[in-house]
Amino acid sequence: MCQVFAGQDPERYGSTTRRLRLNGQSTSIRLENAFWQVIDTIAENEGTTAPAFVSTLHAEVLELRGEPENFTSLLRCACLKFMELSPGAEDVAIAAE
Numbered sequence: 001m002c003q004v005f006a007g008q009d010p011e012r013y014g015s016t017t018r019r020l021r022l023n024g025q026s027t028s029i030r031l032e033n034a035f036w037q038v039i040d041t042i043a044e045n046e047g048t049t050a051p052a053f054v055s056t057l058h059a060e061v062l063e064l065r066g067e068p069e070n071f072t073s074l075l076r077c078a079c080l081k082f083m084e085l086s087p088g089a090e091d092v093a094i095a096a097e
Contacts, residue, residue: 020051022058022071029054029072038079 017030031039036050043053057078061068068074 018051020054022055023062029075031072031075035076035079038082039075042078042082 012034013032015030015032016036017028018036019026019028021027039050039053043050046053048056054075057075058068058071061071061074
């Protein structure tokens, strides 16, 4: 069983830092590449860019709950929620294929 997870391409769990603007402030967010892939897919499905999606999500969270304690964790959980809700998201599954 663990070979499915342990045997995945290291590029999937390697991380990338992207620079973007949240609330008009320039910032950077570092996530594992697999999560960026899901965020790119979500943004594409919404007809927007990944930075615009992340910025919109941040603004909505601020409005609902105030400043999130850990925004990168929220992004990871948003990816998981997307996977739970999207029957056609198998091509961006977080676990190794």
